[in-house]
Amino acid sequence: MVRIGNVEIRPLGGFPGCLLMILASLVLSAILTIGLNLLVR
Template sequence: MRIGNTEIRFFGGPAGCLGMIAVSILLSVGLTILLNLILR
């Protein structure tokens, strides 16, 4: 994916893979906490 002159590679080797896993875990935890607060 390109934004202007900068190239963004999400799946760029092990670091990109670990980054995507970390982002998905953080998002799922955040959404779970948010849903618990809303549905309380």
């Protein structure tokens, strides 16, 4: 369990949590790549 200020982040166990983390990382990397491409241009 991770605490950030007043917010507690509880990692989901099992398959749904794993899937959620993979999806989140994919979305974040896509956003970062697009953002960097726009900045460089």
